[in-house]
Amino acid sequence: MIFMFSCGDADDDDPVTQLAIDINLIDAYAAEQGLDVEVDESGIRYVINAEGNGNFPERGENVRVDYEVFLLDGTFIDTSIEQTARDNGAYNAQRSYVPFAFEIGGGRVIEGFDIGTRLLSLGGAGTFLLPSTLAYGNTGSGSVPAKAPLIFNITLIEID
Secondary structure, three states, X not given: OOOOOOOOOHHHHOHHHHHHHHHHHHHHHHHHHOOOOEEOOOOOEEEEEEOOOOOOOOOOOEEEEEEEEEEOOOOEEEEOOHHHHHHOOOOOOOOOOOOEEEXXXXXXXXXXXHHHHHOOOOXXXXXXXXXXXXXXXXXXXXXXXXXXXXXXXXXXXXXX
């Protein structure tokens, strides 16, 4: 059994401090990649890759999206798209690769995913650079480390 202890200061878990750290990392990534990002008030940096039809999802509506998730270093995390899973050596024959359905504002997804989806109109696609404070925060999840900013590519397929 391994026990881990931290001698860090109390600010290690401060979301304001972490957001500032994440924004610096994300801005450096965007500059390195030559991305001309827009900035949402939440701190999310994003690029709309394809304009939709102008119909934006609202709180309480159900949506279906295709998505791809990566760490800033390019490490593949997850996708709803079979070809993306195959291309990244992560295909699982036991899994269904179908658009992901959720309710906007329903609390079923990480906050940054919800916010990013609301920035798309039906048929639109975008790349969203999420600070860890709007993703998995200080705990991480599965293959996402703690305090990791994420890249989400999202396509809004349906609004119910």
